[in-house]
Amino acid sequence: MQDERVVEGSEAVAIAVQACRPHVISAFPISPQTHIVESLARMVANGEIKAEYIPVESEFSAASVLAGASAAGSRSYTASSSQGLLLMTEVIYASAGLRLPFVMTGVNRSISAPITIQVDHQDTVSLRDSGIIQFYVESSQEAYDVHLAAFKIAEDPNILLPVMVCMDGWILTHSYERVQFLPQESVDSFLPPFEPENYLDVNNPKTWGSYAEENVLMELRYSVQQAMQCAKTRIKEIFSELEALTCRNHGGLIEAYRTDDADVVLVAMGSVAGTVKEAVDKLRKNGKKVGLIKIRCYRPFPHEDIIKAVQGAKVVAVMDASFSMGSEGAIGLDLKAKLYGHPNAPHVIDFIAGYGGREVNIDAVERIVEKAENMAVSNLPLTESYWMDLNPAILP
Amino acid sequence: MKITVGAVTRGGSALDYKTGGWRDQRPVLDAESCKSCGICMDVCPDSAVIVIEETYIIDYDYCKGCGLCANECPTDAIQMIPEEK
Numbered sequence A: 001m002q003d004e005r006v007v008e009g010s011e012a013v014a015i016a017v018q019a020c021r022p023h024v025i026s027a028f029p030i031s032p033q034t035h036i037v038e039s040l041a042r043m044v045a046n047g048e049i050k051a052e053y054i055p056v057e058s059e060f061s062a063a064s065v066l067a068g069a070s071a072a073g074s075r076s077y078t079a080s081s082s083q084g085l086l087l088m089t090e091v092i093y094a095s096a097g098l099r100l101p102f103v104m105t106g107v108n109r110s111i112s113a114p115i116t117i118q119v120d121h122q123d124t125v126s127l128r129d130s131g132i133i134q135f136y137v138e139s140s141q142e143a144y145d146v147h148l149a150a151f152k153i154a155e156d157p158n159i160l161l162p163v164m165v166c167m168d169g170w171i172l173t174h175s176y177e178r179v180q181f182l183p184q185e186s187v188d189s190f191l192p193p194f195e196p197e198n199y200l201d202v203n204n205p206k207t208w209g210s211y212a213e214e215n216v217l218m219e220l221r222y223s224v225q226q227a228m229q230c231a232k233t234r235i236k237e238i239f240s241e242l243e244a245l246t247c248r249n250h251g252g253l254i255e256a257y258r259t260d261d262a263d264v265v266l267v268a269m270g271s272v273a274g275t276v277k278e279a280v281d282k283l284r285k286n287g288k289k290v291g292l293i294k295i296r297c298y299r300p301f302p303h304e305d306i307i308k309a310v311q312g313a314k315v316v317a318v319m320d321a322s323f324s325m326g327s328e329g330a331i332g333l334d335l336k337a338k339l340y341g342h343p344n345a346p347h348v349i350d351f352i353a354g355y356g357g358r359e360v361n362i363d364a365v366e367r368i369v370e371k372a373e374n375m376a377v378s379n380l381p382l383t384e385s386y387w388m389d390l391n392p393a394i395l396p
Numbered sequence B: 001m002k003i004t005v006g007a008v009t010r011g012g013s014a015l016d017y018k019t020g021g022w023r024d025q026r027p028v029l030d031a032e033s034c035k036s037c038g039i040c041m042d043v044c045p046d047s048a049v050i051v052i053e054e055t056y057i058i059d060y061d062y063c064k065g066c067g068l069c070a071n072e073c074p075t076d077a078i079q080m081i082p083e084e085k
Helices: A008-017 A034-045 A058-070 A084-099 A140-155 A184-190 A217-246 A272-285 A303-310 A330-339 A361-376 B041-045 B068-072
Strands: A003-008 A024-027 A052-055 A076-080 A103-106 A133-136 A162-167 A176-181 A253-259 A264-268 A289-296 A297-299 A317-321 A347-352 B027-029 B050-054 B055-058 B078-082
Touching: A003 A008, A003 B078, A008 A034, A008 A140, A008 A162, A008 A176, A024 A034, A024 A058, A034 A052, A034 A058, A034 A076, A058 A076, A058 A084, A076 A084, A103 A140, A133 A140, A133 A217, A140 A162, A140 A176, A140 A184, A140 A217, A162 B041, A184 A217, A217 A297, A253 A272, A253 A303, A264 A303, A264 A361, A272 A289, A272 A361, A289 A303, A303 A330, A317 A361, A330 A347, A347 A361, B027 B055, B041 B050, B050 B078, B068 B078
Parallel strands: A024 A052, A024 A076, A076 A103, A103 A162, A133 A162, A264 A289, A264 A317, A317 A347
Antiparallel strands: A003 A176, A133 A297, A253 A289, B027 B078, B050 B055
16 A cells, blocks of 8 residues: 655655665755755654765765765765756766766756756756766656666666656655655565675775776776666666556656657657646647657667657657757757668757746647647758747847 | 776776876986985875885886975985986
8 A cells, every 4th residue: 555645846755765775865955956855864863764964065075975875885865956966077977987876866957157046957968978877757756756766777787877867846846746655665675775796895995996098998988888778678677667566657768648640749858748748638639640758768868769659750849958059959969860860760850948947838839849840841951959939039 | 808897896906007107207316315204205196105125216117207206305315307218
């Protein structure tokens, strides 16, 4: 029997982390991530988690504590947002290379400057090349479920990579939703204790973070890519194992929503997927064949599953909440690259939507669909992103 | 040789990397002027000053030639000389 309560999204994440029995939690507060680590600090202080909670003076230190704790064989957790994630970047790259399987929540918030607390995916997407596995969730329930899976995925002996669960700040972290929680014994049956083969041990010294020359460095990088490839299969298996306990299916690496006969397929990730599903249902009612691919796992990038789901579509409209300055939106770039050369590949149009916190409502999704249909049959080049609802009148 | 996951290897493996080849300035210690004060050993960032039978010597397998020892030596017993191939 699952406990069911209305909780704040941050609390749902904290409850998931608590159930995973972490040994070390280290964090530095930054909005909108703060409620998660405040809840965990409270649980540790009340003796509800037998973990060491290490408050630090910066996000760089928080990530460094995690790297050290993880290397010492501890199950470790942190959360951060925006500038805080950027400050962690160096350690995240190093931790992926050292194969340290800690878990963190990347609570999405746009990056300075100008300083803002608005939501977009620029902060977490900027870590895409580091070797950290990234999930994006739509709801607090999905956040709870994916955090449970995250430790098991990270600690899998064939993966051994840090995992980041990304969730939209405020929209998910600060809103209250009904969430179902597994009993502790179910979580324990799903997630065994962390017992790594290698860990820091004074009685059995090993070298960590050694110097590597050009004769092995590329192979070490390639082994991270191999782990990423391996993760594609293991993630689906681990999600299925969890589903057997939760009776909830959020999809695999992607969730394909009404894509089977769709002419227009939208691609999105994060909380906006809920809005897009509403829009898809509305458009379907009006006779338009529209579907959604929700990317749940962004790294490794699930292009095989996406390509299967867009077979037969005329146009794919990507909704990117991040942008690579001087180029295009991040998902658009990935998808175009992977579709290149595929027979019958649909047009891909990259829409910048939900960037800098700009609202994406059902009306906006309908306009994206209409725009994508028109652009696909025009002779316009589709190489540049289309900035949805951009207001040229206020440009300097 | 096989690589390992995360490049985790046995303890003390840094000894295998002889980084002396990076050096373009070679510290040369004049035993006559050396008063065995040990300052060079304290400041060396690579543990490349060693003592054998109470005599200070430079371990050229690991010395990268930074020159800190020569700079700090109170008796100017260490001179930096360009490395020649």
